[in-house]
Amino acid sequence: MSFQVCFLDRRKGTKIKVSVANSEEEFKNTTVEELKRKLLSEDSRYKVCELYCNDKRLFHDRTLGSHGIKHNDVIMIAPPMLPQCLSSEDEREGEFIFRTESMEKLTLNM
Secondary structure: OOEEEEEEEOOOOEEEEEEEEOOHHHHHOOEHHHHHHHHHHHOHHHOOOEEEEOOEEOOOOOEOOOOOOOOOOEEEEEOOOOOOOOOHHHHHOOOOOOHHHHHHHHHHHO
């Protein structure tokens, strides 16, 4: 059995099915970065994009299993909003501030 995910490009309204692994264990241990490489083999326009599943951003250094992604789940493709090199570890350490948060800090300092 082939374990797959379906990518949805909301801007274009297109769907791309990608075969990820041949076993459930291999599927769960696939990193988001590896998944993105499989997507790139389908269409190189997605080199700079972010992936989301169930309204949560997928971090490139984590596995599909750690994100709770299952066979045939739909993954959204979106234009990048955070620096490409940012990992889940960086965000947890507070090295990134969302725009609304930074704007609030600017307002308070005025």
